Structure formats: C-alpha cells, structure tokens
Amino acid sequence: MRGRGNPREFVLFQSLNSLQDCLFLLISLISGRKIPLVWILGSTPFNADLVSEIKRAVSIPVIAVGRFTELQYAELLVKQGRADLIAFGRQSIADPELPNKARLGMLEELVPCIGCLLGCVPNMFAGKPITCALNPSVGRESEMTPAETKKRVVVVGGGPAGLYAAWVCAVRGHKVTLLEKNHEPGGSFRIASYPVGKGQISAAVRAMIVRCGRAGVEIRTDTEATPGYIRSLTPDAVILATGSVPFMSPVPGISDCGCVTAQDMLEGKVPVGKKVIVAGGGMIGCETAEYLAERGHQVAIVEMKSVIAKDVAPENRRYMFENFARNHVQLYPDAKIEQFYSDGVSCTGRDGSPFSLRGYDNIVLTMGTRAWNPLEEALSEFVPQVFVIGEALHSPGNAVTATADALDAALSV
Numbered sequence: 001m002r003g004r005g006n007p008r009e010f011v012l013f014q015s016l017n018s019l020q021d022c023l024f025l026l027i028s029l030i031s032g033r034k035i036p037l038v039w040i041l042g043s044t045p046f047n048a049d050l051v052s053e054i055k056r057a058v059s060i061p062v063i064a065v066g067r068f069t070e071l072q073y074a075e076l077l078v079k080q081g082r083a084d085l086i087a088f089g090r091q092s093i094a095d096p097e098l099p100n101k102a103r104l105g106m107l108e109e110l111v112p113c114i115g116c117l118l119g120c121v122p123n124m125f126a127g128k129p130i131t132c133a134l135n136p137s138v139g140r141e142s143e144m145t146p147a148e149t150k151k152r153v154v155v156v157g158g159g160p161a162g163l164y165a166a167w168v169c170a171v172r173g174h175k176v177t178l179l180e181k182n183h184e185p186g187g188s189f190r191i192a193s194y195p196v197g198k199g200q201i202s203a204a205v206r207a208m209i210v211r212c213g214r215a216g217v218e219i220r221t222d223t224e225a226t227p228g229y230i231r232s233l234t235p236d237a238v239i240l241a242t243g244s245v246p247f248m249s250p251v252p253g254i255s256d257c258g259c260v261t262a263q264d265m266l267e268g269k270v271p272v273g274k275k276v277i278v279a280g281g282g283m284i285g286c287e288t289a290e291y292l293a294e295r296g297h298q299v300a301i302v303e304m305k306s307v308i309a310k311d312v313a314p315e316n317r318r319y320m321f322e323n324f325a326r327n328h329v330q331l332y333p334d335a336k337i338e339q340f341y342s343d344g345v346s347c348t349g350r351d352g353s354p355f356s357l358r359g360y361d362n363i364v365l366t367m368g369t370r371a372w373n374p375l376e377e378a379l380s381e382f383v384p385q386v387f388v389i390g391e392a393l394h395s396p397g398n399a400v401t402a403t404a405d406a407l408d409a410a411l412s413v
C-alpha cells in the first residue's frame with residue numbers, strides 16, 4: 001500500500017477490497033506514508049489524529065503504533081475509542097519493563113524511548129544485534145547477574161554513562177556512591193534535551209536518576225571528586241564517567257573574541273544577542289542554530305567540511321534543513337575559519353577565496369569536544385579496579401557509546 005493517497009482514500013480502498021480483518025491497517029499505512037516522521041524526536045505520538053480518522057471509518061480493530069511512550073496517553077486513546085490497541089515498538093526496547101511498571105505504578109522510573117535511532121534501527125539494517133541508547137542490556141539480559149562479591153563502588157560523573165553504570169552496579173548488589181560536581185545530574189545529556197524537539201531526553205534523565213535512587217545508589221551532587229575525596233570513601237572500584245570538555249581550536253583570536261560554548265549558551269549561562277555565528281556545523285552546532293533561530297535570532301553556521309549536519313541521522317536531517325530554511329539560517333559549508341573577531345570571523349572558502357562575516361553580536365563555539373579524564377592516573381595507584389567510560393574515554397560520543405561502556409564496566413566490577 002506504500003504511497004497510496006491520504007487516510008480516507010486508503011480506508012476507501014480497503015473497504016472496496018473487503019479486507020475486513022486487516023488488523024495492522026495503521027501500521028501498514030504509517031510504514032508507507034510516514035516513515036520519516038516516525039523517526040523524528042519529539043513528536044510523540046505523531047499519528048493520533050490519523051488513527052482516530054481510520055477508526056471512525058472502519059469496523060475492524062485498529063492498532064496504533066509510532067512514538068507512543070506515555071502510557072497515560074495511550075490508555076486515553078483506547079478509552080476514547082480512537083484505537084483498539086496501542087503497540088509500543090521502540091519503547092519496549094528502551095524499557096521492556098513497561099507493562100510491569102504500569103501495573104505497579106512505577107511510571108516515574110519508566111525510561112522513555114527518545115527516538116534517537118542510534119542503537120536500534122541502524123543495527124537492524126546492518127544485520128547486527130540491536131542495542132539501545134537507554135537500554136544497552138537489550139539482548140544481554142542474561143548477563144545481568146548478581147555480583148559474586150559485593151563491593152564498594154564509586155562512580156564519578158552523573159551523565160548517562162555514570163547513571164547507567166551506577167544503576168547496574170547497585171542492581172548487582174554493590175554499594176554505590178555517585179559523585180556529580182554539578183547541582184543536578186544528567187551531564188551533557190541534560191543539555192542535549194534543550195534543542196528543538198528533544199525535550200524527552202530530560203524525561204529519560206529523570207527516570208535514570210529515580211531508578212538509581214530506588215536501587216540504592218547514593219547520589220552526591222555539588223560534589224567534585226578529587227583523589228583525596230575518593231580515597232576517603234575507600235572504594236574497591238571506581239568508574240570514571242567524567243565526560244568531555246568543548247574543544248577550542250587554536251585559531252587566531254579565539255581566546256579573546258568573547259565567544260561562548262554551545263553548552264554554556266544552551267544552559268542559559270550566557271545570553272546572546274540578535275545576530276549569532278555558530279562556529280561548527282556538526283550535530284551540536286546545527287541543533288544550537290535551530291534553537292537560536294526558533295527564538296528569533298539571526299543565525300549563520302560556518303562549517304569547515306563540505307557537509308553540514310553530517311553526523312545527524314538522515315531521517316532527522318531533512319527536517320533540520322527545512323527548519324533552517326523556514327528560519328532563514330545562513331549556511332556556510334566549506335568555510336575554514338582563519339581568524340576570530342569580537343563581531344565575527346574571516347574564512348577561506350573551498351576555492352581558496354577569503355570572505356568575512358562581521359557585524360555579529362556573538363559567536364557560539366561548537367567545534368567538537370575532547371575527553372576529560374583527569375583522575376585515572378592518580379586513582380590507579382590506590383584503587384583496585386578503575387574503569388573509564390563514556391565521553392571520558394572517547395569523545396565525541398553519544399548515549400549509545402556511553403551506556404554501552406557503562407554496562408561493560410558495571411558487569412566487570
């Protein structure tokens with residue numbers, strides 16, 4: 001049925017052909033017409049109106065599928081008679097305990113699928129076992145066994161890597177203390193929830209925190225781990241999940257141009273003016289540009305490579321570029337920044353010709369990140385087991401690499 005008209009035409013077609021027991025009507029429809037929308041972050045669930053329309057038009061049972069992550073909303077749809085059943089696809093990968101948590105009233109620790117498409121679908125298409133950014137133990141459930149020796153474990157860093165490692169260690173029976181220097185856990189992943197359509201990441205972070213607490217992890221925020229502090233906790237094992245720091249490319253003028261990092265800007269630490277240059281056109285730069293443009297800023301993205309948003313999933317990239325066009329974001333690929341000024345940059349284009357972008361209020365830097373791992377060396381001298389995970393080990397990374405490292409480390413304690 002791929003590509004066959006709008007929902008009414010589809011229903012008409014179905015009834016004309018007397019397919020009266022086509023239970024997965026909507027799935028077929030969605031797979032044909034809506035695949036790109038299925039995958040975008042944010043719009044959860046995207047097909048409630050479609051399913052209602054189809055339900056009104058047919059007498060057969062109708063199952064809705066596509067970005068259902070909130071049980072209350074799914075239940076409402078069924079109660080209102082707008083669908084007979086709701087199917088949870090990726091949500092069941094991100095948190096297979098969904099039915100149990102619903103039954104037991106534990107929804108605040110339900111980890112929502114964030115629609116990132118980093119772990120599940122690409123692996124499926126590559127013929128590999130699927131994984132999940134928020135549930136790296138999918139397919140590895142049998143490895144989640146109780147620890148033979150219960151240990152005292154310190155986890156440093158409350159990003160996705162640290163939170164996941166702490167939770168698995170606690171579930172396995174270890175006594176876990178998590179140290180986070182900021183006031184709130186979440187790390188870069190909390191900041192990742194600020195750009196357009198990514199708010200659900202904050203629900204995932206919250207669920208990870210709640211889950212840690214319930215498993216017995218002691219989370220100490222506003223606590224910067226130092227070798228001395230960690231020594232005082234006498235750990236048997238330390239898991240270092242200290243994340244990354246923004247990369248400052250050694251371009252002339254960068255240190256005194258007054259530029260701000262995307263992370264600081266997104267966290268609201270530094271206000272920016274009307275006209276903004278985003279220096280760096282990878283995923284973080286592009287999402288930062290979208291964020292600013294949607295708030296009425298005039299934005300230009302300057303990227304050295306010829307492709308902007310190269311590291312953004314193709315399904316999401318299309319919508320990002322539509323967003324850029326709608327908000328008049330200026331794109332400068334193939335532009336190597338040669339000099340930073342307080343009001344802009346000068347660049348060399350692909351053909352070697354120089355050009356300048358001046359008269360801007362702010363420059364937001366998104367030129368990559370570097371692993372931040374200042375504790376490993378000192379700790380190795382007195383802690384029996386030291387693990388480095390997530391962006392502290394390899395940066396740039398993402399939630400898939402962070403939580404996969406976390407699982408491996410936590411199973412090795």
Ligand SMILES: Cc1cc2nc3c(=O)[nH]c(=O)nc-3n(C[C@H](O)[C@H](O)[C@H](O)COP(=O)(O)OP(=O)(O)OC[C@H]3O[C@@H](n4cnc5c(N)ncnc54)[C@H](O)[C@@H]3O)c2cc1C
Nearest residue numbers: 157159160161181187188189192225243390391397398399
């Ligand atoms: C704007 C933006 C958008 C992003 N979008 C996505 C996305 O859509 N999908 C995705 O998968 N990834 C995304 N990422 C990347 C993702 O956030 C990171 O890959 C992930 O957070 C790395 O996890 P981590 O736990 O290794 O490190 P972090 O999340 O950086 O956490 C490290 C933590 O350690 C703490 N810490 C450091 N040193 C100490 C110390 N000495 N004592 C105590 N605490 C310490 C830090 O305060 C921090 O909380 C995005 C990142 C940004 C900035």
Ligand SMILES: Cc1cc2nc3c(=O)[nH]c(=O)nc-3n(C[C@H](O)[C@H](O)[C@H](O)COP(=O)(O)O)c2cc1C
Nearest residue numbers: 038065066067068087088089090091120121124130
């Ligand atoms: C790992 C994975 C495998 C899938 N395999 C199939 C499949 O074999 N046939 C199919 O019609 N849809 C398949 N789908 C699509 C889902 O059935 C569903 O329509 C889609 O994931 C959107 O729903 P969701 O947001 O609840 O995941 C698959 C999805 C995922 C994530």
Ligand code: SF4
Nearest residue numbers: 113116117119120132
């Ligand atoms: S990898 Fe991302 S999209 Fe896939 S199930 Fe996990 S959270 Fe959802």
